[in-house]
Amino acid sequence: MWKYLLEKEFKQFFRDPGLPRMALMFPVLMMLVFPFAVSMDIRNINLAVVDNCMSKESSLLIEKCTASGYFRLVDICQSPDEAQRLMDNNRADAIITIMPGFDKETALGTGLPAGIKVNTVNGTKGSIGSQYILNCFRMYLAAKNPDTASTPAFDISDKYYFNPYMDYKLFMVPALIVIAITMITAFLPALNIVSEKEAGTIEQINVTPVSKTAFIVCKMIPYWAIAFFILTACLVIAWAVFGYTCRGSILWLYLYTALDMIVMAGLGLLISNYSNNAQQAMFLIWFFAVIFMLMSGIFTPIASMPDWAKAITFLNPMRYFADAMRSVFLKGSNPLDIWYDAAGLAALGSVMVTWSILSYRKSE
């Protein structure tokens, strides 16, 4: 009987015009497109310069900036107003204003009369852009006066652990796997169960001697299989295309994925219990998907959230799963190091599964 239920689920899955293609396209898209799209490396910052000094020194500074590769020089303007207009028209993201006497003051080492103005309509681009400019200034000074007081007494150099080149893509790969697995294992089964409700077929099953448990588990299994397939495909693509390999044991990745699947199965069943049609289910799914992603630490670090927001993230299974996947993938952690992620997932999982089973029974 189980075999037949499973066979039916797989048949329906592969007969669906969209689902098999989606399952195949999802990891490819996730791995090949999104790491670039969500990259926080900012390039091509449009730079306008107001050069009031017109000296060799000032052009040296401009050259330092453009040579960094992060900036694209839009125009050298005659007046601040003109530069401002460029920014207003969205053609310039940053303006460097070089004051008259720049060459003298820098030569004497008394100051650096230049101003930076950054467009922060896009906050990330603005803050990162201004840092880049400051770095360029520092490099200019260092190159110019290697032994004057303007160079710092300490040489502070940053060293990034586990991701030495601060490669954003490497950072996003495990996180994108997390998003893909959540979508597949929570939301697709929820929609599937609700569509059986809509078609009335669930009633036909209910009058047969098939137990509800068998019915639900057989619904989940294909999606679990797909989730493992996607995990494997993502890892293979990450290795083949970017050359990223998991620093920890791949076994732990699968272990945490399995744990997350149980939580998500509970959530999926819960959504399907509380919705009578696909529309309601879609709305619930959308609601959870957005909250999960924004409160997971995938895009913005949890540490920088206010306390009340931090408290909410503890209820978010994606937080634990994402942390675990990143730790294993980038740091090579083993479950002993990240036992708290397993504990969080297990706690949320037991609550969700219990709740969903209770609410499912009640609908009998």
Add this chain to the structure above:
Amino acid sequence: MSKSYRQVHAIKGISLDVGKGEIFGLIGPDGAGKTTLFRIMTTLMLADSGYGRICGLDIVKDYFKIRRLIGYMPGRFSLYQDLSVKENLDFFATMFGTTLRESYGTIKEIYSQIEPFRDRRAGKLSGGMKQKLALCCALVHKPSVLFLDEPTTGVDAVSRKDFWTMLGRIRQSGVTVFVSTPYMDEASLCDRLALIKDGEIIGTGTPEQIIRQYPYRILAVKGRNMYPLLKALRMIEGVESCFSFGDAHHLAYRPDRTCRQTILAEAAGMGFPDCTAKEIAPGIEDCFMQLSKKWGKN
């Protein structure tokens, strides 16, 4: 048994007995509580109060055993549209722990009509064929009792007739058929029936019994201005009720207080001189109207 959804009483204190091997019709308009009763009897829902037994088994305690004994065909087509005819049958046969080959004899007669399309997806079948497939799926495990909830709603007249012929054959093989329908004309095809309205049974018996206990006589009245005529006829002394019924009005009168001639004369007096009236035998629908009116008064 009784069942209510929040404030709405779907069925109120219903009591019914269905004999073994008969076609029992549950007849009533939409919203009368037919589907609710079906869902309770097929163990899909719990009643608020009361009990039910199928083949001696309690519908709450022994629900699991009952599921092997009954076949249920809901009013809406609810098989897997993306599975083929044969796959649907195979699937439901397996769910009941049997196989298509084993139960082929039971459904052969109906299945043979859709067998040429066995590889077609169920969603692509015509309405009549879907109905036959659904019936096959409900019969595939050789149930003792077959529950059919409005099987002929939305089906054309010819297919409806075919369907009732099939039900007759199913009964011959010893299966008890419990069927609901909003069509009064199908009532005479049942062995026994119950009339249901607003969650209450307003009459039970064989079709003959129900017609026999009808207390009035009926005239089919036709005239030129049908709607004013209907209103006028209702005013006449001795007329119990008058309803429009297809192309004529069915007028129920008390034979002890008036007669056909008197009614015609009175109608003529009210400005309808060219009416024709014919004595007819009451049908189930007339009985239903009378019983529901009587029930409303009590």
